Amino acid sequence: MLPESNSPIRRALRRLLATTAAIAALTALSPPAQAAPDGLTEQDITFSSGDLPLRGTVIAPTASPGVRRPAVVMVHGSGRVSREGYRQEAEAFARAGIVTLVYDKRPRKSKSDVDFELLADDALAGFRALRGRADVDPAMTGLWGVSEGGWVIPLAAARSTDVAFLVAVGASGVSPERQQSWNLRNRLTGLGVSGSMVDTVSRTAIGLVVGAGLFPEAGYDPAPALARVTQPVLGLWGEQDRVIPGGESMRVFQESLDRGGNTRYTLRTVPGAEHTMRVSADGIRRGDEVSPEYLGLVGSWVNGLAAGPPAASTGPLPRQEGRTAAVEPVSPGAQLAAVAVLLVAFAGYGLSAAVRRLRGRRGAPPVRRPARWLATSGLLSVLGLLGYLGYLSTSGAKTPGAVVLGRPVPWLGLQFLALVVVVAAITTAVASWRARSRLSPAHRARLGLLLAGGAVFLPWALHWGLLVP
Structure with missing residues (x-):
């Protein structure tokens, strides 16, 4: 019962x-833990950063009863990055006895939707999820960040004393705008490009993006956050890094940590490694192999923290091609106004000629030939530059075209067109003056607008490097 x-x-x-x-x-x-092919274990997890669910994978050594191990959360670089992009390093860290969490980066609504504070929230959410595992030593759990992640993890560590250590890989010590300008200059010169186009892409175009507010976190200064970090820090820069200025960055890390009173850091250059620690001979062409020396440094340093953090130590500075420079913002309003005047002036002349023909007006007006040259070459030059800069922006300036005499062929074509515009403008102005007595009021107005476009084109083309060697 x-x-x-x-x-x-x-x-x-x-x-x-x-x-x-x-x-x-x-x-x-x-999801159950899965046996990895090499004896490691994997487990997919979901954790929340605010209202946003994030998915990741914990890769760990085979569990031993009662054994707690050091652990690390891997924080992404820029762009749309998933956990799979860091699997090679994560498995290597796990083989070294470090439980590692890799997770999918939060989705972005647009290229300008980047917030380092939100990314730090995500890193701390993953940190809390990893730190609570039975096989993890909570007092030995830290953050690893590469590239953009090097800006993010000091913000996270400064907000949580639970973070035990930081590993910064290819982290920039300068603002994103300076770093990107330096990166683009290196990328173009590495492809054999020289002359005005390098400055146009690496400074003028970046300045316009900054001025328009389309460069997220453009002026972010990493030094204050670094000065608030009290945890042990391992900073690593590739000897062949052409993406971030390694020499300046290592110096900023050292000075900022010293200023905050942190004497528990190790700063090193990794020989033969590029920005993401892949083996590379020149920093431009890279292989798939992750530098074994880098992996060994991370594993030994993290595991060595159990015996106490090492004293402050800085190795030789990485090789750096030239110093970074401040980027002057370019007014988007002024540029839009200039482009509008140029398009109206050059396209308007052709449209008015088409309307004149449709109305059945016969006879060739004076100054027709040089004016047509000016209108046609001017319109092609403006549209060509806008299109080419747009292409370089979407492709990251990785394929500017075949290079001849230090200039990509498209850029040479644009410079030639710009010279044609200047010559045509001078020719049209002289011909208009000589034929002024034979010009009708309507044609004078058309030529006046066209010549105004030619006058605006000269400083505009100089500003964008089209008339500069």
């Missing part, structure tokens, strides 16, 4: 059954 429904025994049995069912449900929902 069962106990009475309101008896203590019956109520205890009901609670026991409910608890057992809940545990069974959670077990069914939680």
Whole structure:
């Protein structure tokens, strides 16, 4: 006979059954640890950063009962990055005895939707999820960040004393706008490009993006956050890094940590490695192999923290091609106004000629030939530059075209067109003056607008490097 429904025994049995069912449900929902081919284990997890669910994978050494290991959360570089992009390093860290979490980066609404504080929230959310595992030593759990992640993890560490250490890889010590300008200059010169186009792409175009507010976190200064970091820091820069200025960055790290009173840092250059620590001979062409020396440094440094953090130590500065420079913002309003005047002036002349023909007006007006040259070459020059800069922006200036005499062929074509515009403008102005007595009021107005476009084109083309060697 069962106990009475309101008896203590019956109520205890009901609670026991409910608890057992809940545990069974959670077990069914939680993905089991999976055996990796090399003996490591993997487990997919989901954690929340605010209202945003993030998915990741924990890669760990095979668990030993009662053994807690150091652990690290890997924080992404820029762009749309998934956890798979860091699997090679994560598996290497796990083989070195470090439990590692890699996760998919939060989705971006647009290229300008970047917030380092939100990314730091995500890193800390992953940190809390990893730190609570049974096989993880919570006092030995830290953050690893590469490239953009090198701006993010000091912000996270400054907000949580629970973070045990930081590993910064290819981290920039200068603002994003300076770093990107330096990166583009290196990329173009590495492809054999020289002359005005280098400045146009690496400074003028970046200045316009900054001035228009389309460069996220453009002026972010990493030094204040670094000065607030009290945890041990391992900073690593590739000897062949052409993306961030390694020499300046290592110096900023050292000075900022010293200013904050942090004497527990190790700063090193990794020989033969590029920005993401892949083996590379020149920093431009890279292989798939991650530098073994880099992996060894991370593994030994993290595991060595159990015996106490090392004293401050800085190795030789990485090789750096030239110093970074401040980027002057370019007014988008002024540029839009100039382009509008140029398009109206050059396209307007052709449209008015088409309307004149449709109305059946016969006879060639004076100054027709040089004016046509000016209108046509001017329109092609403006549209060509806008199109080419747009292409370089979307491609990251990785394929500017075949290079002849230090200039990509498209750029040479644009410079030639710009010279044609200047010559045509001068020719049109002289011809208009000589034929002024034969010009009708309507044609004078058309030529006046066209010549105004030619006058605006000269400083505009100089500003964008089209008339500069």
